[in-house]
Amino acid sequence: MNRRSTLQYLAAVAGMTLVAGAAAHQAKEAVTRVLFNPRTGNIEIMHRFLIHDAEHAVREIFGTEADLLGSEASRAQFAEHVGQRFRLADQDGRTLTLSPVGHEIDGKYLWVYSEAPSPADLTALNVTHDALRDLWPAQSNLVTVERGDESQSALFAGGTNSVTLVLAND
Numbered sequence: 001m002n003r004r005s006t007l008q009y010l011a012a013v014a015g016m017t018l019v020a021g022a023a024a025h026q027a028k029e030a031v032t033r034v035l036f037n038p039r040t041g042n043i044e045i046m047h048r049f050l051i052h053d054a055e056h057a058v059r060e061i062f063g064t065e066a067d068l069l070g071s072e073a074s075r076a077q078f079a080e081h082v083g084q085r086f087r088l089a090d091q092d093g094r095t096l097t098l099s100p101v102g103h104e105i106d107g108k109y110l111w112v113y114s115e116a117p118s119p120a121d122l123t124a125l126n127v128t129h130d131a132l133r134d135l136w137p138a139q140s141n142l143v144t145v146e147r148g149d150e151s152q153s154a155l156f157a158g159g160t161n162s163v164t165l166v167l168a169n170d
Helices: 005-027 049-060 072-085
Strands: 031-036 041-051 088-090 099-106 107-116 123-129 139-149 150-156 164-165
Touching: 031 123, 041 049, 041 088, 049 072, 072 088, 072 099, 072 107, 123 139, 123 150, 150 164
Parallel strands: 031 139
Antiparallel strands: 031 041, 041 107, 088 123, 099 107, 123 164, 139 150
16 A cells, blocks of 8 residues: 555544444434332332433533533433433323422433322323433434333334333232
């Protein structure tokens, strides 16, 4: 390889590396765990977002002054935003009332917590999770529902807006 070919090759590799790095960062993802707690009788919801993605989101949604790391108010706004875009309903379509429990930063993640009383006759759970999906079409939200010894997952990506999971008996 001559000097010009070597430089062109290195420039191409560097360009691909930058594109791959940018594309890798564009993979917007959140993970949510829905846990039936037999001790309290509640359904506990734990959303985990990458702090970097959440920080970009609050600035897009609430303005450039929003600051997740430095402002409790910004974290509370983000938690409320998530709560407005996550919904649980029973087998008859009745929405379960979710109560916010709190939020926290843990390392590179922002956690948002909520809970709801678990209906005694719950046989199916309809889940809607649109947090950040209106902001970024590539956003994917993975929800895992754990009840007793059974665990089920649903991925909200692309056109998936709502998923109904049939629950095993306790």
